[in-house]
Each structure stands twice: as C-alpha cells, then as structure tokens.
Amino acid sequence: MxxxxxxxxxxxxxxxxxxxxxxxxxxxxxxxxxxxxxxxxxxxxxxxxxxxxxxxxxxxxxxxxxxxxxxxxxxxxxxxxxxxxxxxxxxxxxxxxxxxxxxxxxxxxxxxxxxxxxxxxxxxxxxxxxxxxxxxxxxxxxxxxxxxxxxxxxxxxxxxxxxxxxxxxxxxxxxxxxxxxxxxxxxxxxxxxxxxxxxxxxxxxxxxxxxxxxxxxxxxxxxxxxxxxxxxxxxxAPDRTFTASFVGENNMMSGAVTDVSGDKVTVTVNDTVVHVDRRDKAVSTGEKVSLSIRSELTRMTLDPDDAQVQSGHALTGSYREAVYLGLTTSHLVDVGTGHDLVCRVVDDLDVLPQKDQPVTLYWRAGDLRLHTQ
Ligand SMILES: Nc1ncnc2c1ncn2[C@@H]1O[C@H](COP(=O)(O)OP(=O)(O)OP(=O)(O)O)[C@@H](O)[C@H]1O
Ligand SMILES: [Mg+2]
CATH class of the missing domain: 3.40.50.300 (P-loop containing nucleotide triphosphate hydrolases)
Known part of the structure; x- marks a missing residue:
C-alpha cells in the first residue's frame, strides 16, 4: 500500500x-x-x-x-x-x-x-x-x-x-x-x-x-x-412480489398471515396452511402477504413418509400433468392454493404419477420467500 x-x-x-x-x-x-x-x-x-x-x-x-x-x-x-x-x-x-x-x-x-x-x-x-x-x-x-x-x-x-x-x-x-x-x-x-x-x-x-x-x-x-x-x-432473493413474479419462474401464492411466532410465520392461502421464515420482514396477523418459491427449488415425492415432508415445509395435493420442455420437465400439482404449483426438474421420472394421484411438494425452509409488498 x-x-x-x-x-x-x-x-x-x-x-x-x-x-x-x-x-x-x-x-x-x-x-x-x-x-x-x-x-x-x-x-x-x-x-x-x-x-x-x-x-x-x-x-x-x-x-x-x-x-x-x-x-x-x-x-x-x-x-x-x-x-x-x-x-x-x-x-x-x-x-x-x-x-x-x-x-x-x-x-x-x-x-x-x-x-x-x-x-x-x-x-x-x-x-x-x-x-x-x-x-x-x-x-x-x-x-x-x-x-x-x-x-x-x-x-x-x-x-x-x-x-x-x-x-x-x-x-x-x-x-x-x-x-x-x-x-x-x-x-x-x-x-x-x-x-x-x-x-x-x-x-x-x-x-x-x-x-x-x-x-x-x-x-x-x-x-x-x-x-x-x-x-x-x-x-x-427477490424482495418485492413483483420482482418474484417477473424474474425467474416462481410459484406465487397470496394469502393472509394467521400466526407469527418468533421467526416463524404461518400464512393461509385459500384454505391451505403454509409455513415460512419471517427473515427481517415486519408482519402481523391478518396482514395480506405473498409467498414465492422457484420452480427449480420445488421438489416432488410420492412418499408421504419422506423426511423432508415431515419437516413441515411441504404441501400435499393432486398431480395434474407433466409439461415437457426439452431440457427440463415441469410437473404441475394442485395443492389447493388457487394455482397449480410447478416443480421443474432436469431428470425425468421413470414412472409418472397418475392424474389426481396424491403427491407432495417440498422445499428447503429458506427457499420459500415471504413478500409484504
Ligand atoms: N411520446 C409519448 N407520448 C405519450 N405517451 C408516451 C410517449 N412515450 C411513451 N409513452 C407512454 O409512457 C409509458 C412508458 O413508455 P416507455 O416507452 O418508456 O415504456 P417501456 O418500458 O420502454 O416499454 P417497451 O418495453 O414496450 O418498450 C407508456 O404508458 C407509454 O404509452
Ligand atoms: Mg421501450
């Protein structure tokens, strides 16, 4: 120097x-x-x-x-x-x-x-x-x-x-x-x-x-x-709802906060209960918020005993269909949040779930994001 x-x-x-x-x-x-x-x-x-x-x-x-x-x-x-x-x-x-x-x-x-x-x-x-x-x-x-x-x-x-x-x-x-x-x-x-x-x-x-x-x-x-x-x-790590909806392929959910306990926030989307980390967001019960999770960070399993499913960062619903995009395949699942969620994977499944078969989507806790505006 x-x-x-x-x-x-x-x-x-x-x-x-x-x-x-x-x-x-x-x-x-x-x-x-x-x-x-x-x-x-x-x-x-x-x-x-x-x-x-x-x-x-x-x-x-x-x-x-x-x-x-x-x-x-x-x-x-x-x-x-x-x-x-x-x-x-x-x-x-x-x-x-x-x-x-x-x-x-x-x-x-x-x-x-x-x-x-x-x-x-x-x-x-x-x-x-x-x-x-x-x-x-x-x-x-x-x-x-x-x-x-x-x-x-x-x-x-x-x-x-x-x-x-x-x-x-x-x-x-x-x-x-x-x-x-x-x-x-x-x-x-x-x-x-x-x-x-x-x-x-x-x-x-x-x-x-x-x-x-x-x-x-x-x-x-x-x-x-x-x-x-x-x-x-x-x-x-998009902060605003608009950013999450515009950048990347995010599964968007909107709902209301039903509980805040320390860093844990419970959001009800339609009648589906979703748990999310609060991070640095100031939220209160009753507040309207949105949630986003990238489709490539959303995983799918047919096994309800899967350890990840037990962790609570999961939603069970009905399998809808597979959309082949060449390099990747998107699996669409209705978990009752109003819009089908997308789980996007590179490797194809050997056996596809049947339409309406129960499947569970899950993710790492930190990958689901909470947006207040
Ligand atoms: N000369 C003009 N007179 C009146 N309105 C205008 C004029 N130029 C742009 N606008 C309006 O201003 C807004 C912003 O336009 P702008 O061209 O900056 O958008 P943009 O983000 O570049 O869109 P795009 O991606 O379509 O190019 C639009 O509502 C447009 O209709
Ligand atoms: Mg322009």
Whole structure:
C-alpha cells in the first residue's frame, strides 16, 4: 500500500449516473414517478421490466432526449438535466434505428464523427478501430443490406462506441435478433463492456438477457423503480412480489398471515396452511402477504413418509400433468392454493404419477420467500 493508501479515492467519486426524484409526464400519462438510481462508473446496469413500464423513457431522459418533468439527472456529479444529448457524455443505441442504407459500413460508423468535423483520416482510423472492437474488420465496404441482423446490430454498436463517450445507453439492442443470436450477442456485449470498461445501461424486457449481461439490475414497472440490486440477488432473493413474479419462474401464492411466532410465520392461502421464515420482514396477523418459491427449488415425492415432508415445509395435493420442455420437465400439482404449483426438474421420472394421484411438494425452509409488498 502506498503512503496515500488509506485515502479511498473511490469513496468521493460521484456516480457515473445519478437520477434524483425523476418524474416524466407525457400530457396526462405519468411515464415515470419519483425514480432514484445511482449507477457507478464501469458498471453493466440493466433496466428490466414489462412493456410500457417506463424503461425507454428513463433511458432517453438520461441521454437528454427528454426533459424531466420533475427531478434531475446528474452525470459524473454534474446536473445535465437541461443539456441536449450531444453535450452529454452519453451515446445511445436505439431499438430500431436503421443504418443509412446508401452508406457502407465504414461510412455508417463514421457518420457522427463526420458531423462533428473530424478529419477524414482520423475518422477512418477511429471507425476502423470501433469495427475491430465489435468483430467486423473486413466488412468496411459492405452496405447494410449485405449484412445479417446480428452484423447490423454490431455496426450500430460501433457507431455509438466510436464517439468515445463514457456512458453507453442501449435500448433493447438485441430485440430484433432470433433466440440463438440473441444469446451469442448477449455474451459478446458483456465481454465488450468488460474490455472497454465504460458504463453500459441496457434496457430489456427479457430476464435471461438481463441475467446474462448485468452486474446490477433495476426492475421498472408502472413508472416506478420497484427494486434494484446485484443480478444474482435479484434472481435468488427477490424482495418485492413483483420482482418474484417477473424474474425467474416462481410459484406465487397470496394469502393472509394467521400466526407469527418468533421467526416463524404461518400464512393461509385459500384454505391451505403454509409455513415460512419471517427473515427481517415486519408482519402481523391478518396482514395480506405473498409467498414465492422457484420452480427449480420445488421438489416432488410420492412418499408421504419422506423426511423432508415431515419437516413441515411441504404441501400435499393432486398431480395434474407433466409439461415437457426439452431440457427440463415441469410437473404441475394442485395443492389447493388457487394455482397449480410447478416443480421443474432436469431428470425425468421413470414412472409418472397418475392424474389426481396424491403427491407432495417440498422445499428447503429458506427457499420459500415471504413478500409484504
Ligand atoms: N411520446 C409519448 N407520448 C405519450 N405517451 C408516451 C410517449 N412515450 C411513451 N409513452 C407512454 O409512457 C409509458 C412508458 O413508455 P416507455 O416507452 O418508456 O415504456 P417501456 O418500458 O420502454 O416499454 P417497451 O418495453 O414496450 O418498450 C407508456 O404508458 C407509454 O404509452
Ligand atoms: Mg421501450
């Protein structure tokens, strides 16, 4: 450690992006309300949520394409709320922003630099370097219609990256691609961000895409920031009901608290009694709550004497059906909670239960989660 080693420089460094009390109204439509987020420099941050939730509005407000109705956007500590996009340290990849069809790849990438008045030589050097970054060296003289969808998407990326801004805003950058290409490009985006080290803010409604690329994820729905956190925690330990219902495949149950005893909470869902750990939640008898358990953490047995079943973290019901999904199989069971619960397994059973046969679903105590909002 140097003589200055105990001076923590990062502690005082402002966030790359800070959104404070942000609201955006379009006439009578409230697209965003009271959004507060801090995104650190060099993070891969994902805005995830359902259609119409306000993701694009938030991204465009950060980029300067919309003015906030209330609140402020700070980039590297500076309030940029009233600055236009080209005066901000951001560049944007739009969801369906077509390339210029009459220009070749190199000209498309260099267009922004040309407008900014860069010399032809520097423009070509920078554009070639940006194309190399996205793996398109050798494609310089092709026209957009001579490229695949994935290649066109890379040209768009290069076109945004060539501007050398330190915050890249990506609105559904992979939406036009088929499933396999989307998967491949996801990893490429992640590796690209690691390589260049700038801040990426990526909007998607696809949770797998979000999980693949993100360091941190913010859930945006109905104009509000529902929950944000480390990508793994959002998946493994969602706090809010909405997050549990949107991320992963969770069995959701809603009911009322019928007993609280220390860390143990009893919830009645329809007429079914379920026990759950309280963790740090403040709950009281009579309160409406919801419960979630991931389908891949839900197990099934035909043996009511199974030790796990005896532990109390189990529900017995009637077997409904098996749904084959290729890699995995989902077993649907009616345990009287209103919706069939799903137990998702990789290994197939030799003998399937009969329809309506009694089966028991069980789980590790900690895997069932309690949500109060
Ligand atoms: N220019 C506009 N004028 C009026 N309402 C708008 C405008 N743009 C967006 N909205 C509304 O604002 C809300 C948020 O829209 P936004 O485009 O930010 O959602 P989104 O999360 O990006 O959705 P998607 O996943 O479908 O792209 C929606 O109700 C939408 O209809
Ligand atoms: Mg959108």
């Amino acid at each position: 140097s003589a200055l080693g105990n001076t923590d420089m990062t502690a005082t460094k402002p966030a790359a992006v800070e959104v404070r009390g942000l609201a955006k109204h379009y006439g009578s439509v409230i697209a965003l309300q009271d959004v507060n987020i801090k995104i650190e420099a060099g993070e891969y941050f994902v805005l995830l949520g359902p259609s119409g939730g306000g993701k694009t509005t938030l991204l465009r407000t950060i980029g300067g394409f919309h003015k906030p109705t209330k609140g402020a956007v700070l980039l590297h500590g500076q309030d940029v709320s009233h600055l236009p996009p080209d005066k901000r340290p951001t560049s944007m990849v739009f969801q369906s922003y077509a390339l210029f069809p009459h220009m070749n790849v190199l000209q498309n990438v260099g267009y922004g630099l040309k407008v900014a008045g860069l010399s032809k030589r520097d423009n070509q050097d920078k554009s070639a370097a940006a194309l190399e970054l996205v793996g398109l060296t050798g494609f310089e003289s092709r026209k957009p219609h001579e490229l695949s969808g994935g290649q066109q998407q890379r040209v768009q990326l290069a076109r945004a990256m060539v501007l050398e801004r330190d915050i890249l805003l990506l609105d559904e950058p992979l939406a036009a691609l088929d499933a396999q290409l989307r998967k491949d490009m996801c990893l490429e985006l992640k590796h690209l961000q690691e390589k260049v080290g700038i801040t990426f803010i990526h909007v998607t409604h696809n949770q797998e895409e979000a999980m693949t690329v993100a360091d941190r994820i913010a859930l945006i729905a109905s104009g509000e920031l529902v929950e944000h956190g480390n990508a793994r925690d959002i998946y493994r």
